[in-house]
Amino acid sequence: MLYIFDLGNVIVDIDFNRVLGVWSDLGRVPLATLQSRFRMGESVEQHERGEISDEQFAAAVCDELDIALSFEQFAAGWQAVFVSVRPEVLTLMHQLREQGHRVVILSNTNRLHCRYWLAQYPQVQQAADRLYLSQEMGVRKPEAVIYQQLLQQEGIPADQAIFFDDNLPNIEAARALGITSIHVTDASVIPAYFAEQR
Structure with a gap:
């Protein structure tokens, strides 16, 4: 996955x-x-x-x-x-990779923020196989092409992807492409999702 x-x-x-x-x-x-x-x-x-x-x-x-x-x-x-990293999410990302899954970050971001958070939170980059950043891709969520580019580069069909985002339009756009998408409304959502999968 x-x-x-x-x-x-x-x-x-x-x-x-x-x-x-x-x-x-x-x-x-x-x-x-x-x-x-x-x-x-x-x-x-x-x-x-x-x-x-x-x-x-x-x-x-x-x-x-x-x-x-x-x-x-x-x-x-x-x-x-x-503000701060959510360590429980980083732990889950590492566990997914250890289980053989591919883990990537897809962020609407910008050069100013990237220069800061990549240096401030190196553990975030270390928890992912790859970063997909809007300012490098020339498109942003919820534009459909950003998801299509990511899937194409990963060589994975939409039905083999699971997406976590806090912004509902981004979730709806990904769902429209067939990506299983989880709306992260607070810090409990991701740990609860994986607890239910066990």
């Missing part, structure tokens, strides 16, 4: 309020104001596909939020999204 894991809120807990909190402090703009303005909009999607640079992305978001930050200040906030 091929097991496909998302990264954020599946393997690593993330919290965008931490990002906004840093920007609020650095930019001297109330947190509630930033929370009301922040959207995972077109600039985020372009950045995750690798279509715009980190600097272009920072400028676009600062413009959307109407906040004055240096690129270094922006990056410091953007990296604050990561």
